[in-house]
């Protein structure tokens with residue numbers, strides 16, 4: 027029997043992270059490509075003091091109550107809407123995420139989606155693959171210009187700001203909407219804060235970068251899509267439920283907006299026979315905005331380091347609920363499993 031603390035790892039992550047967890051812990055690993063069911067997750071977590079989780083694992087109060095010895099949940103993602111953070115905080119469980127390391131990679135993917143939808147790249151590829159290319163066509167697959175256009179960024183945190191900086195290379199005018207205003211970041215990125223309604227009316231491209239919360243659930247619905255220009259493109263590399271999918275399908279079918287490019291959907295995965303998959307003016311990819319080799323390695327190392335730090339009583343770099351850590355420090359009861 028190992029004398030190392032037991033942790034659950036809910037999927038095989040890049041080597042940098044696997045090496046770290048194997049070095050420090052007795053690891054119970056879920057090796058399948060598909061996520062564990064809630065029952066399988068419960069078994070995997072049983073007796074573990076830490077868990078390295080994915081955004082497909084639901085960690086709520088019920089899960090935490092079944093495993094009161096669980097001290098740290100380290101999510102392999104910057105988003106953590108799969109974890110009930112208030113429930114974790116209430117139970118003294120540290121929650122961690124992987125901010126920073128995926129900022130540029132995710133922003134550049136959002137920009138790639140923007141370009142692909144604006145210039146109809148996927149439709150062009152499909153056209154050639156289908157053997158339809160007969161001649162140079164004066165009106166063939168005409169798209170929208172990106173240079174000099176107005177980009178509305180909804181959610182002006184790290185990723186939104188990085189996107190603004192990239193877009194400034196295309197002389198885009200940047201509008202930003204966020205409930206929290208960081209004037210310094212906005213002026214550095216050349217962005218102007220406006221209300222959501224104004225952003226939707228003015229923008230040629232609307233890119234979503236908010237966390238999924240009760241407030242942002244279906245933030246973009248039928249009314250918001252109607253407010254957008256008929257030539258506008260919607261990009262979502264945040265979380266699927268930020269957009270009302272049925273309203274989006276209707277808006278794309280009726281030509282209320284020009285196109286949508288989605289890294290994330292509701293539901294996820296999107297079934298192959300879903301209307302969004304076959305609509306010519308929709309691009310759907312399988313939640314891969316942070317999927318570069320280098321970034322996924324960094325995320326794995328950070329998620330593993332967060333787990334090590336949390337179980338060693340140190341402040342994890344990607345600490346979400348600092349309340350728990352600070353409270354434990356004040357009471358002189360910091361966790362020490364290593």
Ligand code: GLV
Nearest residue numbers: 102103104105316
């Ligand atoms: C991916 O969606 C993430 O939140 O890191």
